[in-house]
Amino acid sequence: MPAETTIRTVMSPGRYVQGPGALTKVGEYLAAVGENPVLVADDVVWGFVGHDVEASLRSAGLPVHRDVFSGLATVGTIDRLVQVVADTGADVLVGLGGGSTIDAVKSAGHLAGIRWASVPTVASTDAPTSALAVVYTDEGAFLEYRFFPRNPDLVLIDSQVVANAPVKLLAAGVGDALATWLEARATAKSGSATMAGGLPTQAGTALARLSWDILWENALPALDAVRDHLVTPAVEKVIEANTLLSGLGFESGGLAAAHAIHNGLTAAPQAHGLAHGQKVNIGSLAQLVLEGAPTSEIRDFVEFTTRVGLPNTLTEIGLGVDDVDTLTAVAQAATVPSETIHSMPFAVRPADVVSALRSIEGFATRVRAEAGLPAPVKYVAGH
Structure with a gap:
C-alpha cells in the first residue's frame, strides 16, 4: 500500500568485510566495536571456525566467550541471550553461522542495549546486513518481524568458509x-x-x-x-x-x-x-x-x-x-x-x-x- 510519507531513506551496516581468510582478522575488526564480545554459534559452526576465531580474538587482546546456539530465533532464545549479556557484561554480541543465529543476536543485542556484529559462515540469506530480524514460534512458524534503529556494526564473511559449506x-x-x-x-x-x-x-x-x-x-x-x-x-x-x-x-x-x-x-x-x-x-x-x-x-x-x-x-x-x-x-x-x-x-x-x-x-x-x-x-x- 502507498507510503504515508515523502521521506526517502537508505540503511547499511557500519562496515562490510569479505574475502578468503577474513576470519583470521575478525578480532582486529571486532576490537573497533567492543572490548568484551560474546560469540554465539552452534556446535557445528564452532567446530570448523572456532579455532581461527579464537586465535584472532586472542591476537587482538579480546576475551573469548562463546554461547551455544541451537534451534531458531524464537522469543525464548532471544530472551536467554539478553540474560547472557547481563551475566557476562558483554558490550557486543557476535552471531557466527546462519540467518537464525544472526537474527537472534541482532534481537538480543538491541534489547540489551549493546552493539552487535554478524559473521555469517554461509551466504544463504541476506539477514547478516539488515536492521531487522525474523522471529519464529517454537514450532518453526513465522511469528513477527522485529525492527531495529540501526544495522549491525560489522558484517564479516570469509569467502573460503562459504565455499567450504x-x-x-x-x-x-x-x-x-x-x-x-x-x-x-x-x-x-x-x-x-x-x-x-x-x-x-x-x-x-x-x-x-x-x-x-x-x-x-x-x-x-x-x-x-x-x-x-x-x-x-x-x-x-x-x-x-x-x-x-x-x-x-x-x-x-x-x-x-x-x-x-x-x-x-x-x-x-x-x-x-x-x-x-x-x-x-x-x-x-x-x-x-x-x-x-x-x-x-x-x-x-x-x-x-x-x-x-x-x-x-x-x-x-x-x-x-x-x-x-x-x-x-x-x-x-x-x-x-x-x-x-x-x-x-x-x-x-x-x-x-x-x-x-x-x-x-x-x-x-x-x-x-x-x-x-x-x-x-x-x-x-x-x-
Whole structure:
C-alpha cells in the first residue's frame, strides 16, 4: 500500500568485510566495536571456525566467550541471550553461522542495549546486513518481524568458509536474493514504504537490480566452483550479491509478495525443513504470476532457478494443487494486514495467492520438460 510519507531513506551496516581468510582478522575488526564480545554459534559452526576465531580474538587482546546456539530465533532464545549479556557484561554480541543465529543476536543485542556484529559462515540469506530480524514460534512458524534503529556494526564473511559449506546453501541464498529485484520494482511502482521506514531510494532500487544482474551472470559458474570448494571471482560476486547487495536492496528497496508468501509457507508443516531461500523462490514465482508478468519472463525464471537447484513447483516443497486447505492457510497468512504483499501495486486477496500457487505446478513442469530439465521431485528436508 502507498507510503504515508515523502521521506526517502537508505540503511547499511557500519562496515562490510569479505574475502578468503577474513576470519583470521575478525578480532582486529571486532576490537573497533567492543572490548568484551560474546560469540554465539552452534556446535557445528564452532567446530570448523572456532579455532581461527579464537586465535584472532586472542591476537587482538579480546576475551573469548562463546554461547551455544541451537534451534531458531524464537522469543525464548532471544530472551536467554539478553540474560547472557547481563551475566557476562558483554558490550557486543557476535552471531557466527546462519540467518537464525544472526537474527537472534541482532534481537538480543538491541534489547540489551549493546552493539552487535554478524559473521555469517554461509551466504544463504541476506539477514547478516539488515536492521531487522525474523522471529519464529517454537514450532518453526513465522511469528513477527522485529525492527531495529540501526544495522549491525560489522558484517564479516570469509569467502573460503562459504565455499567450504554445502553448495545447496549458496543456492538457497541465490533464491533469497533473486526476490530482491522483483520485490523492489513492485515497491517502486506502488510507492510503498520500505523496511528502512521511508520511500525507496534510487540507491536501494539500483542495488536490488545489481544483485539480480550479478546472479544471472555468475550464479551457475559460482555454484560449480563451490562444489569443488573453490573461491573464484564468480563466487566472490555471488557472495556479495546474496549478502550485501540483496540486504541493502530489500531493506532500502522494499519487500512485496515473494517474502510474504514465504512467511505464509511457514504455516505449512510440509515446508518446515526447507531453507529460507527455497521457500522464497516459490514466492518469487507466485509473485510473477500475480503480476501477470510476460510468459517469457516466467519461463526464463523457471529454467534458471531449476538450473540453480531451487524449487519452483509445489511438488518440490511437499504440497500439491489439491492441497487447497493448506494453500488457503498459506495465503491467509501471506495476506494479513501487516504483510509486505500489500506493497504490490494492486490489491491481493488470499484467493489470488491460492490460484497463483496452484498455477505454477503445471506451468513449471511443462517448461522444465520442454527445456530438457529434470521433472519435479519432492525435496528432502534441507536439501
